[in-house]
Every structure is written in structure tokens, then in C-alpha cells.
């Protein structure tokens with residue numbers, strides 16, 4: 028197998044007697060073992076009158092089996108042993124996967140493999156799983172990508188299986204007079220599932236021999252029906268569906284244009300990747316690019332090329348733009364400009380050095396690939412096995428073997444008007460049809476003759492130029508020799524208002540690094556007006572940078588600037604050799620800081636739209652948004668920010684930035700393939716740029732409202748949506764390791780029991796759970812449910828009943844279960860870092876948390892070890908039991924439950940301003 032030199036795993040591929048292809052991966056460092064199974068069966072295989080059957084089957088397989096007949100046995104086993112599981116059904120594949128702590132891998136795998144050997148399709152769970160499928164459908168019924176997908180389905184050749192509805196619901200999966208759907212599921216399973224269509228991946232610390240024994244023992248019994256891989260032969264598009272101009276109405280306020288060109292399946296060319304070559308040139312964002320021209324005309328805010336739907340006999344190449352309001356009036360012009368730029372690419376852009384650049388980038392990405400979690404590796408590999416020859420499963424996505432001019436040129440003719448469909452998504456257009464299942468309004472008409480003429484002979488734009496050579500590509504890929512044995516970050520410079528941390532990374536020896544720069548600015552976060560101004564400046568800055576930083580990103584570096592409760596943070600990661608150039612470029616831009624009116628208008632409008640669209644988010648997301656808004660005065664909810672943003676004018680920004688820079692506190696962390704001198708050098712450049720000399724330095728305060736000893740507070744949000752939702756938040760009294768340990772363990776113990784009770788048993792909703800919710804450094808727990816079937820008053824009643832009885836659950840655990848559960852949590856917390864980037868991120872969080880010894884995590888773990896069952900029962904009874912608990916209940920009453928009585932509970936938070944006058948925990952930086 029072609030393997031990255033940075034990949035320390037051991038691989039072995041075998042084929043079992045029943046023709047299942049298996050890849051075994053030994054990764055000695057993994058925290059959890061993982062397995063995945065993919066089968067070449069998907070919704071394309073659904074019977075015409077049973078849409079969603081493959082998906083329903085995927086759900087039904089996860090139930091009882093001959094050896095493990097109890098429904099839920101697998102899930103319980105996995106969650107009791109620190110694991111997780113999931114599955115998805117795609118167009119032509121279905122994929123199942125899970126992870127679990129290694130000691131229990133074989134037992135978990137035994138349960139998992141039986142799904143494909145002796146599933147029972149338990150009669151008693153038939154209805155429940157149909158409900159689960161139906162709620163998946165219901166839950167996404169307002170999701171614009173789903174609503175759009177359905178329109179796509181209605182505008183292809185209706186003989187092609189892509190035309191079918193993939194999710195399924197109560198209606199398509201109902202029992203009919205002819206009998207229960209169970210027989211059809213079994214029939215479908217027997218005629219479509221077969222060992223020769225399957226691939227399996229096992230990942231774990233176990234030896235390859237052990238893994239092989241497990242695979243052979245557990246998967247050899249899967250039946251081989253010798254079905255061979257199916258391919259679709261019906262054309263996705265006929266003349267009738269080509270040259271369509273489609274208008275789609277979104278629910279959210281969004282404006283998009285997308286051009287889709289249709290190609291045959293391209294998988295056979297994976298080694299040369301001709302379409303990525305085109306995508307790279309068309310999607311370029313630097314000087315002279317199509318993107319920049321369209322941005323300068325104020326027609327688009329972004330452009331991306333190359334994605335699209337694909338299947339065994341089709342592949343779409345999409346060029347997608349987010350439009351401005353003005354751009355919406357210029358669709359034909361934009362399409363013309365796209366054709367004009369493509370003409371330049373086709374006539375002058377097919378050059379071998381461009382291919383070589385892209386190849387170098389892909390090679391270095393492959394060579395310095397960072398390891399991922401076992402479950403991600405397993406689910407990625409198992410699908411790679413369905414796409415690439417076995418030797419190439421690790422390399423296939425990266426390989427760019429050679430510049431083949433004639434092959435690349437042979438695909439140019441596909442980029443023509445005859446082979447194009449244009450999609451416009453925006454409100455207030457004209458629509459004369461409605462898509463089934465998702466009720467999306469849309470219209471479709473053939474291109475006009477004028478459009479065809481124009482797009483076939485596009486005007487030449489003098490501004491266009493092809494990308495120049497990329498100065499950011501790193502060719503020096505050997506990491507620098509280690510200077511010290513140092514394994515934790517060290518503070519190497521401390522001035523009033525400036526702190527520099529450094530660590531040359533000893534464990535992951537790759538030529539990569541991360542730079543973190545936190546700029547605290549108290550006066551930029553003290554009012555909603557200033558908070559939104561800061562966010563606006565960041566957006567404007569990011570946007571103006573994107574024009575120049577594009578090549579750096581292509582070369583494997585990335586950067587992000589984001590505003591937060593204290594000010595803003597700049598993070599740069601990826602290959603480190605050219606990071607100083609990138610930082611230099613960013614600082615230069617920052618120093619210039621001038622704001623163009625047109626960009627300002629566009630970005631402000633965009634931000635306003637995003638903030639206002641938050642009121643269309645899922646009820647639960649809105650509750651969370653308001654919850655943090657109420658408790659963190661520096662983090663106001665979307666509505667408040669939208670209001671503040673309306674008032675902001677461009678004239679205010681320069682002064683705002685000057686005030687911001689007048690009072691700064693900077694904390695910097697240089698991590699990875701950096702020597703101490705180099706770290707100091709880059710820090711000096713930063714200090715010069717920010718003029719860190721003679722300012723008044725001050726860290727920002729990050730206040731958090733304390734719930735105190737006040738019993739239950741409640742706050743209602745009006746969402747105007749069908750579902751009701753409730754989120755109940757419990758707050759720690761301090762941020763001591765003991766409190767963090769107790770909250771973390773309580774959440775861990777509660778989460779699967781809560782899920783089982785509220786979702787699986789009571790079926791109150793699809794989005795159900797509990798979670799750790801630390802705010803600032805104070806630990807917290809949140810318990811939430813969004814429900815199509817019950818009003819807040821009933822949801823709270825169910826949750827309270829659960830909380831009142833929860834100590835019983837703890838009492839009933841066997842000693843082994845108690846220890847296992849605790850151990851599972853400890854493993855999660857102590858999970859080793861997967862790669863340089865995640866390690867950098869973890870250390871940076873420690874710096875932010877003032878964890879100067881970098882041992883908080885260990886202290887919390889030590890504390891959890893000492894917690895006894897009695898401690899936890901006491902905590903649950905004293906602090907979580909509804910009658911005495913101090914908590915905040917956020918709720919929203921769905922339109923479906925208007926008739927239910929309103930929730931009356933505790934003290935209503937009337938004015939948020941007044942509520943925020945309560946005592947606060949004030950925390951520095």
C-alpha cells in the first residue's frame with residue numbers, strides 16, 4: 028500500500044473467503060479502536076414505490092441479531108465502553124461505523140458483525156425506527172440544502188435513480204394492505220446486501236495478526252450472494268434537462284448562483300485529476316482572477332469551483348457564487364464573465380508548471396499527513412476501498428501522477444453552453460412549481476437564444492490574468508533539528524502587556540507550526556456597539572486579506588482571525604517555512620487599515636443578513652445563542668447585535684481601531700517547527716507592527732453572570748417555528764478542579780441515560796442530550812431537547828422526572844459498570860493529541876486558561892479518580908434535583924403547541940439588563 032512516510036501505522040489488506048475486502052490498521056497510539064463497513068447499496072437501489080427503504084434498512088440493521096437479540100444492546104454496549112457509533116445511507120453506498128475502547132473492541136465487533144450475518148429486524152422496533160427516519164426527514168424539512176437537493180432531483184431524467192427521494196418518511200415507508208413493510212425490508216436486504224459488495228476496515232492498537240483473526244472469525248459468515256458491483260447506465264440528463272435556467276426560493280435569506288456542467292464519471296482519472304486542474308484555475312482568487320473581477324464589480328462575495336453531485340455514471344462540475352443584491356440583477360453578465368475567464372484558461376492556462384505546483388502541494392500534504400482519529404480513518408478508508416485500487420486507498424486522493432495535456436484538453440469541450448445548467452437561489456423571484464416532500468418553490472425554463480448567443484461569444488475582459496507562480500509553496504520540507512529537550516511551552520519574553528510563549532515541538536517532527544496571537548482590547552468589547560464594530564472590522568479585514576492570501580492557503584497554510592469576548596485572535600497554521608511572509612503580509616494590511624465604502628456596504632449587509640437569519644435557526648440553536656447572551660454580557664445574542672450594527676457607519680471605524688490599538692494586551696504562542704530565535708524574531712515584528720511600546724496595557728474582563736442561590740430562573744424565546752424546545756443550564760460555583768471534575772463526571776454519567784429515556788423511550792424528539800457547557804472558566808451542564816410532539820411544560824416535566832429519579836440509576840449500576848464508565852471518561856480526557864495542530868490548540872487553550880503549569884487536565888483527572896458513587900449521588904440530589912436546584916431554564920413554545928398551557932416555573936427573567944446586574948464572576952483574559 029502506498030503510505031505516507033509520516034504515517035506510522037501498519038496496514039494489511041486481506042480478502043476473506045466470502046470476498047469481503049478488509050483492511051487492518053495497527054495504530055499503537057490510538058485511544059479507541061474503530062471499525063467500519065461499507066456496502067455498495069444505497070438509495071439508488073430503493074424500489075420505485077418504496078423511497079427511503081435503503082435508509083430505513085440501515086436503521087433496522089442496528090437492532091437485534093440472533094446472538095444479541097435485545098434491541099439497543101449494541102448501542103448500550105458501545106456507550107458503556109467509551110465509544111460512539113453512526114451510519115449513513117448515500118446514493119450508492121451505505122456505511123456503518125463505531126469506535127470503542129480497545130479492551131472491548133472484539134466484543135463490540137462481535138455485536139456489530141452480526142448486523143450483516145443474522146439481523147432480526149425486530150418487529151417491536153419497526154415503528155420506532157420508522158419514526159426515527161420520519162423525524163430525520165421532518166428535522167430537515169426547512170433545511171435549504173435539502174430543499175434545493177429535492178429540486179435538483181426533479182430536474183434530472185426521471186428514469187435515473189437520482190430522481191428518487193432518498194430519506195423516506197412515514198408515507199413512503201408505511202404498512203400497506205398487502206402486508207407489513209418488514210417483509211419488504213427483509214426481501215430488500217436479501218437481494219441487495221452481499222459480501223462481495225462490502226469493504227471492512229478495522230483500526231486498533233492490536234497487532235495485525237490479532238486484527239486479522241477477529242476479521243476472519245467475525246465477518247466470514249456474511250453471506251456472499253455474488254451480486255457484483257452495479258452501475259447505473261441510464262443517463263442523468265437528456266437534452267430536455269440541459270440548458271435549464273432554474274430559480275429556487277430559499278427559506279433563509281440567501282442569494283446564490285451556481286453553474287453546473289455535466290461530465291461522465293471521472294474516477295478512472297483519479298491519478299491525473301484533470302477536473303481539479305480546472306477547479307484550481309477557475310477558483311483562483313488572486314490578482315487578475317475571475318473571483319476578484321466579480322467582487323470588484325460588487326456582484327459576488329465569494330466563488331468556488333469544482334464541487335457537485337457525482338455517481339457511478341455522472342459527475343457534475345459546479346461553479347458557485349454567493350451573490351450581492353446587485354449581483355442578482357446581473358446573472359447573465361456573471362455567467363458571461365465566467366465563460367470569458369474559462370476561455371482564457373483553456374487557451375493559455377494548460378501548462379505543465381501549473382500542474383507541477385499543484386502536484387507539489389498535494390505531495391507535501393500527503394507526505395506530512397497528520398494522523399486522525401481511528402473512527403475517522405476507518406470511515407474514510409472504507410469508502411476509499413470502494414473507489415480506488417487497494418494499493419492506492421491511502422494515496423488516491425493525493426496522487427497527481429503526471430501532466431497529461433491531451434487528457435486535460437479532452438475535457439475542455441464539456442465546459443460549453445449546451446452542457447450547462449444555471450441555478451439561481453434567491454427570494455422574490457418567480458416560481459411556478461413546488462418540489463415534492465420539501466415544498467420548495469421553483470421554476471425552470473430553457474436558456475433564451477440571447478443568453479446562448481452571449482455565453483457562446485463572451486466579451487474579453489482586459490482585467491483577467493492567469494495566476495502567477497506561487498511564492499508560498501514550501502520546497503524545504505525537513506524539520507529543523509531540536510534545540511532542547513523541552514516538552515512544554517516556555518514563557519520566553521514578558522513585557523508589560525506582552526507575553527511570548529514558545530515550544531519547538533519534539534513529538535510531531537513535521538515542518539509545520541502554529542502561531543497564535545491574542546489581542547485583548549477592553550474597549551472593543553464593552554458595549555454591543557463596540558462588539559459589533561470589532562466583528563465588522565474583522566470581517567472587512569479578512570475579506571481584504573483573502574485577495575492576497577489565497578496562494579498561501581493553496582500552499583498549505585491557513586489563518587483565521589476571530590473576535591471574541593476579550594478582543595480578537597489571529598491564528599496561523601500549516602507549513603511553517605513561509606509563515607513569517609504570511610504574517611508580514613497580514614500585518615502590513617492591518618497597518619494600512621483603510622475601509623472602502625463599497626466593501627463596507629457589502630459586508631455590513633451580509634452580516635446583517637446572517638444575524639437576522641439567526642432567528643430562523645433551529646429553536647434549540649436559538650436557545651443556546653440566547654443562553655450565552657444572557658450569561659455573558661460580552662457575548663450578546665444575534666438580535667441585539669443586528670440592532671447595533673444597523674447604526675454603524677464607515678466613518679466611525681478608523682477612530683474605533685485607533686482606540687482599540689491604544690489599549691492592548693497581547694499574548695503570543697509560537698509552536699511547532701520553530702527555533703527560539705525564529706520565534707523571537709517573528710514576535711519582534713509583531714510588536715513593531717502593533718507598536719507595543721508605550722501603551723496602557725490591560726487585559727479585558729470577561730464577565731459571567733452568576734446564577735447564585737436563587738432557585739430556578741426561566742426565560743422564553745419566541746421562535747415562530749413548529750417545534751418546542753427546552754435547554755436547562757446548571758452552573759458551577761467556581762472553576763476549581765474539583766468542581767470541574769464533578770460536573771464533567773455527572774454529565775458523562777447522565778448523558779446516555781438521558782438520551783435513552785427521552786429520545787429512545789419517550790420519543791420526545793430527535794435532538795436530545797446533555798453536555799458540558801463551560802462558560803468562561805466556570806463549568807456547567809446543559810440538558811436539552813427539541814420536540815415536534817410536546818410543549819415546554821411537558822418537556823420540563825419529563826426532564827424533571829428524569830432528574831428526580833437519576834440517583835436511582837446511579838445506585839443500580841454494578842461496580843464494574845461504574846468503574847468502566849468512569850474509565851471511559853478518563854480515557855476521553857487523556858486522549859493523546861492526534862497531530863501537531865490539535866496539540867497546539869490544546870496548549871493554546873491552557874495558556875488562555877492561565878494553566879501555567881499545563882497540568883489542569885491531569886489535576887481534573889486525578890480528582891475524578893477520587894470521586895465515589897456517593898459523591899455523585901450527593902451532587903445529583905443536592906444540585907440537580909429540580910426542587911432545590913439553581914438553574915436557568917430557556918424555552919420556546921412551538922406553533923404546534925400553542926394550545927398547551929405556558930410553562931410557569933421559577934422566576935421569569937424580564938429585563939436582561941437588570942438580570943445582568945446580578946453578581947458576576949469576573950475573569951481576566
Ligand SMILES: [Zn+2]
Nearest residue numbers: 082086160163
Ligand atoms: Zn438515518
